Amino acid sequence: MSENQQASVTVLIPEPLRAYTEGLAEVPVEGGSVADALACVAAEYPEIGPELITEQGGLRHGVVIAVDGRDIRFSGGLGTRVAAGQVIQIVAPMLV
Template identity: 40%
Template structure:
């Protein structure tokens, strides 16, 4: 399945400045592997050393937060949009 991955500004150094890149895979895990193959280094910013999503990185397939779906096994249908969103913390 071919999907479009939206890349946050902080990770665009891995994609040559591109805000959106194509990736292949039937599940989020496969999409992230495709993303890492085409843009080396980006996978380590999304996944931890155990291969799990980093705590402060949110990932959506279309409008669904994968943490409330099947995590890395969330289906990524053809034409889906995958968004990687780093969590923002802080305050006054």
């Protein structure tokens, strides 16, 4: 897949954040990277964006994201590439 190609992926929303997605547990989006996919979710549900991403564009403290069960902190961060059919899971932010 080329750098600008978008893939159909599913973003799993944890229970504490579903209030921002009208109760949806899964949001299908297009994205070539985790950042692209999360931007699509935030475009559709604007209130969830600040819960996940800081103003500087990084992951908010306590938020963990996994692609097909693999933590993105160990595979490229928000720039982790995604392919069609992959699942991006947002792990419920921990309150610290």
